[in-house]
Amino acid sequence: MQQILFFFIRNKNFLLFILLFSISIFLTVQSHSYHKNKFVNSSNYVIGSFYDLKSSITSYFSLKKQNTILIEENNRIRKKIEFYKNKFSHYEVDTASINSKYYFYHAKVINNSYSKTKNNLTINKGTNDSLKIDLGVVTSKGIVGIVDNISKKYATIQSILNTNSQINAKLKKSKHFGSLIWNTVDPNIVQLIDIPRLAPVTIGDTIVTGGKSTIFPEGILIGTVKNFKMTEDKNSKYLNIQLFNDMTNLEHVYLINNIDANEIINLEKEIKDVE
Amino acid sequence: MLNNLIFVNIARFILLVIVQVLLLNQINLFGYINPYLYILFIIIYPFSANKSLLIFLSFLLGLFVDFFSDSGGIHAAASVFIAFIRPFVLKYSFGISYEYNTIKISNEDYLKQIIYVGSMVFFHHFILFALEIFNVNHFLLFLNSILFSSIFSIIIILCIITLFSKK
Known part of the structure; x- marks a missing residue:
């Protein structure tokens, strides 16, 4: 008996260690299995309110x-x-x-220009993320541009604030089509041209994408009509569009991939070849 | 004097837990690297003090961190382990004389400090990540975590020791 007692006293550190270590392991194993009432968690009152306080500061x-x-x-x-x-x-x-x-991807804008005449954006995703050329780029507020160059990890986007850009757009109300261009004056205002003379336009009308191209789905928001005038030859209207997007502070963007794009393009090409 | 020592250790205990869970657990450098500063309590706990008490306090310390990080008992297990092996680590870092001389870590030379702190951190992180990852398929992640977290922890702990030493 005395022997046993001495053994315990002599090895008390080791036994304490084994005991506490076993408890820890038990708690760990318990935390790995689901549907069990776990003892160690942060949802109890003391730690919960502590975290609540912390979250109000660190959120x-x-x-x-x-x-x-x-x-x-x-x-x-x-x-x-x-x-x-x-x-x-x-x-x-x-x-x-x-x-x-349509498939949607998201990316982050890592470089953005809006003060040149041919503006481009750079995003942090590329072919590694299954992006490709000619994807449409939008934000939750509206249209941004089209992917025109791509590497493994990055892609550049031809902004709608680029004089080469020409995107099919329409009046949401009357469904009259036109082309969206930019006259390089104001990064928040683009122009919609080739709207038929008879199309009813009022200031404040919403402009959306037309869906006639394979790049953007129909109905992506672009902006509202700021003012408009007849062109010189009186055949069409020239609209100034106030963009919904603030093109100067873009950060997160979505890319749209039309799965049927290749099929449509090939079909159209065949018809052209026949002609 | 003794009361003072108890008070200092209690304050250190609480402070380290708070700093660990509120600050250091949120760092996530490169997605997964966090320093574990709280084991500083075990590292600089008075060398001549009661060993059983240290083992028990280490268990509590780890358990508190576990509560905050929802991690079962991995911190408790790792802490208890290094508290238990601390006498052996002290012996090979500072020589057999550590028990009789009241040495202070900050007064020892840097190589001995690094060996001592490095071994403690390494053993702690080894147990910690072995229990946390617990999967042969993630062996590389396991090694990465040990390596980078250890480096991070060792640097921070040595800095704190140097900063707060009274010379």
Whole structure:
């Protein structure tokens, strides 16, 4: 008996260590299995309120990360909307299985110009993220441009504030088509030309993408009519469009991939060849 | 004097837990690298003090960090482990005489400090990540985490020791 007692006293550190270490391991293993009441967690009152206090201070620091999460969420929702537009058949939770005609990616703008005449943006994604040339680029507020150069990790976007840019757009109300160009004067105002003379236009009308190209889906927001005038030859109208987007502070953008684009382009090419 | 020592250690305990969970756990350098400063408590706990008490306090210390980081008992296990092996590490870092001389870490030369702090940090991180990752498929992540977190932790701990030493 005395022997045993001495053994315990002599090895008390080791035994204490083994005991506490086993408890720790037990807690660890317990935390790995789901549906079990866990003892060690941060949802109890003391630690919960401590974190609550902390969060009220530090939530600002994680804004960046939160933004990314929200963008991913938006991405998902956009895809779903597109899916519901096409057919109302059944509900899918997993966005990977949705047969939308459009895929959405998101990227971050790492360089942006708006003071030149041929403006471009650079984003932090490229072919590694399955982007390709001629994808449409938008933000949650409206249109940004089209991908025109691409490397493995980065891509440049031809901004709508580029004199080479010519995008199909229409009046949302009357569905009259025109081309969207930029006269290089103001980075927040673009021009819509070739609107038929008889098209009814009022100041404040919404302009959206036309859906006649394979790049942008129909109905992406662009801006509102600021003012308009007849062209010299009285055949069409010339509209100044106030953009919804602030092109000077873009950060997170979405890219739109039309899955059927190649098919449509090939088909149109065949017809041209026949002509 | 003794009361003062107890008070200092309690204050250090609380302060280190708060700094660890509020500040250092949020760093996530390159996505996964965090320093674990709280083991400084175990590292600079008085060398001649009761060893059983240290093991128990280390368990509490790790458990507190676990509570805040929802990690089961991994910090507790790692802390208890280094508290237990501390006498051996002290022996090979500072020589057999550490028990009889009341040495202060900050007064020792840098090589000995680095060996001592480095070994403690390494053993702690080894147990910590072994329990946390716990998967052979992520062996590379395991090695990466140990390596980079250890470097990060060692640098911070040595800085703190140097900064707060009373010379």
